[in-house]
Amino acid sequence: MNNIVNIPDAGKKKRLVIIGGGFAGLELAKKADKKKYQVVLIDKNNYYQFQPLFYQVATGGLEPSSISYPHRKNFQKNKNVHFRMCEAQYVDPDKKFISTNIGDIPYNYLVISTGCNTNYFGNESLKDSTFSLKSISESLLVRNRILLSFEEALNTDDEDELREILSFVIVGGGATGVELSGALADMRKAIFPKDYPEIDFSKMEIHLVDASPRLLFGMSEKSSENAAETLKKRGVIIHQDISVKSYDKPYATLSDGSTLRSRNVFWVAGVKPNSLKGLADTSYNRGRLVINEYNQVDGYNNIFAIGDTALLISDKSPKGHPQVAQVALQMAKRLAKNLNKSESNSDWDKFVYSDRGSLATIGRNAAVADLGKFHFGGWFAWWLWLGVHILSIVGMRNKVSVFIDWVWSYLNYDVSLRLFIRPKFNKMYKEE
Ligand SMILES: Cc1cc2nc3c(=O)[nH]c(=O)nc-3n(C[C@H](O)[C@H](O)[C@H](O)COP(=O)(O)OP(=O)(O)OC[C@H]3O[C@@H](n4cnc5c(N)ncnc54)[C@H](O)[C@@H]3O)c2cc1C
Numbered sequence: 001m002n003n004i005v006n007i008p009d010a011g012k013k014k015r016l017v018i019i020g021g022g023f024a025g026l027e028l029a030k031k032a033d034k035k036k037y038q039v040v041l042i043d044k045n046n047y048y049q050f051q052p053l054f055y056q057v058a059t060g061g062l063e064p065s066s067i068s069y070p071h072r073k074n075f076q077k078n079k080n081v082h083f084r085m086c087e088a089q090y091v092d093p094d095k096k097f098i099s100t101n102i103g104d105i106p107y108n109y110l111v112i113s114t115g116c117n118t119n120y121f122g123n124e125s126l127k128d129s130t131f132s133l134k135s136i137s138e139s140l141l142v143r144n145r146i147l148l149s150f151e152e153a154l155n156t157d158d159e160d161e162l163r164e165i166l167s168f169v170i171v172g173g174g175a176t177g178v179e180l181s182g183a184l185a186d187m188r189k190a191i192f193p194k195d196y197p198e199i200d201f202s203k204m205e206i207h208l209v210d211a212s213p214r215l216l217f218g219m220s221e222k223s224s225e226n227a228a229e230t231l232k233k234r235g236v237i238i239h240q241d242i243s244v245k246s247y248d249k250p251y252a253t254l255s256d257g258s259t260l261r262s263r264n265v266f267w268v269a270g271v272k273p274n275s276l277k278g279l280a281d282t283s284y285n286r287g288r289l290v291i292n293e294y295n296q297v298d299g300y301n302n303i304f305a306i307g308d309t310a311l312l313i314s315d316k317s318p319k320g321h322p323q324v325a326q327v328a329l330q331m332a333k334r335l336a337k338n339l340n341k342s343e344s345n346s347d348w349d350k351f352v353y354s355d356r357g358s359l360a361t362i363g364r365n366a367a368v369a370d371l372g373k374f375h376f377g378g379w380f381a382w383w384l385w386l387g388v389h390i391l392s393i394v395g396m397r398n399k400v401s402v403f404i405d406w407v408w409s410y411l412n413y414d415v416s417l418r419l420f421i422r423p424k425f426n427k428m429y430k431e432e
Contacts, residue, residue: 001095003103007082010038010108016339017098017107019088019276021048021071024307024328025113026394031336034080040105042098044087045135046071050393052325053402054133055176058142059183061415066401068136069394088114090278093300098276109302109339112289113332116271116308116323129247130267133176140421142266146184147420149264150196160261164250166204167262171244171252172269173210174217175360178227180266181208182363185234190413206236207260209252211243211269216368218322219358223368226377230362244269271323273309285311288320293350295335301345306331312351321353325392330354359385364410 014037018025021043029041050067057064075081086100097106118132131142146168153165170181184206193201208215208231214224215231215238228238243255244265252260273287283290283298288311290298295310297303305311307328311320321327331351338348357371359381367381386406393399409415 001092001097001104001106005084005086005100005103005105007040007084007105008038013038013080014108014343015040015106016109016111017042017105018111018113019043019098020113020115020274020307020309021045021083022051022113022115022307022328023325024115024332025111026071026074027329027332028111028113028306028336029075029081031333031340033336033340034078036340037080037109039081040084040107041071041075041081042084042086042088042100042105043071044085046083046085047136048074048394049136051134052175052389053393054136054139055180055183057136057139058133058180059146059187059415060143060418061183061409062402062405064136064140066398066405067393069398074394088276091276091303092278093303096302107302110304111295111335112276112297112303112305112309113307113328114274114276114309115328116273118267119270119272120267121270123246126244126247126267129249130171130265132267133180134271144420144422145264147418150192150199151420152263153199154196163203163205164261165263166199166201167207167260167264168205169207169209169244169252169260169262169265171209171265171267173208173212173215173238173240174268174270176268177208177210178215178231179361180268181206181236182231182234182361182366185231185236186363187415188235191415191418194414195418207239207262208236209239209242209244209254209260211241211255213241215240216360219360219368220370220375222375223358223360223370223377226368227360227362230366230377234363271308275309279303285313293352294338294345294348295331295351296345304335306335317353324358326356327353359388361385 016037017040021041026048029039047068047070053067056062071083086102089099091098097104118134120126149165170177188204215227216224244252246253247265250261275287280299289305291305291310291312295304297305308323334351359369361367365379367385368377369381
């Protein structure tokens with residue numbers, strides 16, 4: 001070990017290092033017994049991000065600060081939680097430390113909750129040519145791209161070029177793809193024509209390309225049908241059971257050989273785990289960390305994984321649990337209870353996932369809900385979706401600000417944040 005990160009000595013307490021302050025890591029850091037553990041939370045960002053609402057930042061409905069929360073503010077009153085902004089690079093399980101870009105951090109217990117990143121399914125060129133939606137900054141890039149399209153559209157009278165500029169291709173028919181295309185369709189109807197009266201918006205096309213047999217594949221068939229029907233009614237062109245093979249701007253080539261001409265390709269087709277190197281080969285399964293019912297990573301009793309990056313295979317979940325917020329939160333709560341109870345798993349409770357249902361919004365007054373045996377859509381599901389999301393946002397100020405923004409846009413058929421903000425770099429700026 002060299003260059004140890006400067007963190008106060010843990011004294012008689014055990015040091016619990018948590019990598020990743022997302023849904024799972026943040027919940028664990030809050031719930032862990034601070035009398036028993038010195039908690040060290042590390043994250044490459046100094047804030048928590050509420051990912052389910054990234055698409056609203058991307059479409060100008062919400063400010064980034066409404067769905068993010070500074071880690072330091074979360075733990076202002078808790079002197080036994082130490083936050084360090086850094087990126088974990090690997091773990092040395094024998095010497096019990098993690099290596100990060102600011103130095104090494106020794107641990108007694110290590111929890112890996114590093115979540116996922118965008119999956120390009122091996123076609124890494126798509127990473128540079130398309131826009132993804134896996135962070136606040138990517139959401140802002142998408143927002144800028146959308147706004148820039150209309151500014152560009154004003155500068156051409158070439159019909160083909162205009163269609164290329166006004167064509168939006170969203171790749172991936174999961175919740176994010178459905179939400180993004182639904183939001184764009186709503187804006188095409190109620191907002192963009194007011195901002196850009198010189199543009200003929202009948203030429204704006206929204207394509208949703210989905211490789212699975214139906215939209216929202218993780219939800220019920222009824223919800224999938226409902227989502228597809230609503231999107232079609234709102235003018236979204238759905239390409240089902242087809243994948244995007246490549247994108248050579250401005251042509252996206254689909255798996256059936258056809259092409260879509262567009263300057264705006266948004267890739268929300270899947271995720272892959274953010275793996276942390278250094279553990280035994282048997283601890284990984286397609287990048288996810290294999291865990292037992294106590295969240296212990298295979299082969300280690302003091303290293304745990306929770307959330308999207310963890311893979312718990314059981315009879316009930318032969319392919320692991322869905323990579324959603326509820327699983328991450330429930331794993332964190334269970335692990336906190338277990339670690340707070342005792343330091344060995346002899347009297348710990350096993351993790352059992354309780355599925356509370358799924359919701360996805362399609363646009364104004366339209367969402368779908370699968371709650372146990374009940375599958376429904378429409379207005380009521382939409383209000384349910386709004387309520388659940390407001391309650392889930394971290395921070396009272398954020399809840400209030402999202403509520404006000406939503407009420408305002410609902411009443412006025414408007415979103416007020418269509419600002420094209422480009423960061424300016426100079427030689428004083430250095431990103432670590
Ligand atoms: C656009 C989008 C929409 C979504 N919509 C929904 C939805 O509607 N409902 C739902 O249930 N789920 C939704 N999800 C999934 C949900 O957000 C995830 O399941 C959840 O975030 C998983 O929590 P986590 O704690 O495992 O990971 P995350 O919340 O992703 O947190 C991981 C954290 O680890 C940090 N990190 C990663 N690598 C490192 C490293 N090497 N060093 C330091 N820090 C690191 C990251 O900065 C991040 O803060 C959505 C996801 C996305 C991207």
